[in-house]
Amino acid sequence: MKTTDFLQKAKKYIIYANILPKGQHRLYTTPLMIQYTVNTMRFVLMSRITYDEQEMILYDYGGKEPYITIDYSEIKKVGVFATARIVNTGHLPGQQFHVVLRIICDQGDFEIETCDEDHALQILHYIHSRDIPIVDPYNIVKIMMMTKDENHGFYNYMIKHFTEMAKTYGLENPTIDITRKARKFNKQE
Numbered sequence: 007m008k009t010t011d012f013l014q015k016a017k018k019y020i021i022y023a024n025i026l027p028k029g030q031h032r033l034y035t036t037p038l039m040i041q042y043t044v045n046t047m048r049f050v051l052m053s054r055i056t057y058d059e060q061e062m063i064l065y066d067y068g069g070k071e072p073y074i075t076i077d078y079s080e081i082k083k084v085g086v087f088a089t090a091r092i093v094n095t096g097h098l099p100g101q102q103f104h105v106v107l108r109i110i111c112d113q114g115d116f117e118i119e120t121c122d123e124d125h126a127l128q129i130l131h132y133i134h135s136r137d138i139p140i141v142d143p144y145n146i147v148k149i150m151m152m153t154k155d156e157n158h159g160f161y162n163y164m165i166k167h168f169t170e171m172a173k174t175y176g177l178e179n180p181t182i183d184i185t186r187k188a189r190k191f192n193k194q195e
Contacts, residue, residue, distance in 0.1 A: 007066060012073040013114055015051050020106075020184050021064070021118045023053040025125035028063075030056075050184060055118070057129050064116075078133050080112040086130065086142040088149075089119060089181040090168050101180065103164035105146060117186050123150050123160045144175060 007015075052067040063072045085108035093102050105126045107118045120126055127150045134140055140147070153159025172179035 007073075009073050012051070012064075012066075016114060016116050018185055019050045020186055021051045021053050021116060022184075023055045023064070023118050023120050023122075024067070025055045025057065025120050025122040025129070027125065027128075028056045028058045053118075055120075057125070057132070059132055062129060074113050076109065076111050076113060076116075078136050078138065081109060081133055081136075081138050082112075083110045084108065084130065084133055084138065084140045086140060086146045087144060088146050088164065088168070088171075089177075090164070090172070090179050092180045092182070101165070103161055103168060105150070105160075124154060127151070127154065144171060144177075 053073070054065045054067050056063050056065070061075055061077045063075045065072050085106075087106040087108065089104050089106055091102050091104060093100050102121060104119045104121055105123045107116075107120075107126060107129070109116045109118065127147070130140060130147060142148070149163055150160055153163050156162065169179060171177060
């Protein structure tokens with residue numbers, strides 16, 4: 007896919023991404039190729055993101071050429087959200103919780119969904135260190151920080167608390183669509 011096509015699709019669809027530091031490689035059996043059991047759709051935009059202290063680079067999942075490079079200094083604002091998905095684990099349907107980063111920058115407005123909460127947290131740390139506003143109306147960063155040292159900590163926390171969060175804040179539970187919604191940066195919006 008060409009960069010212009012990617013940017014056009016990113017206006018409409020959620021980007022589902024695996025996130026790794028630059029130079030690291032990992033073979034995923036899941037979660038990237040998960041097929042959602044609700045309506046058996048796959049994500050339209052799947053990406054691989056690499057990052058360091060200065061920037062993040064979005065690639066086609068299997069490709070070597072980047073779609074875009076986002077220098078953290080070009081970011082105007084970041085929103086942090088969470089979502090629940092029903093997934094087909096091969097045997098039984100299950101539930102996964104993903105972190106969603108809405109990044110508004112010079113290149114556009116991107117909504118990135120990932121299971122890599124440890125790397126998302128590191129990217130947020132780099133962004134925060136540049137005094138860029140991070141809007142976290144549901145305290146997702148706090149939850150990630152609280153659970154980062156536990157095995158499956160984010161998942162375990164969310165399995166206990168996400169239903170109540172969804173009721174309190176009017177969140178989808180589960181999220182079944184891959185098109186972007188108008189996410190609110192503040193609880194009051």
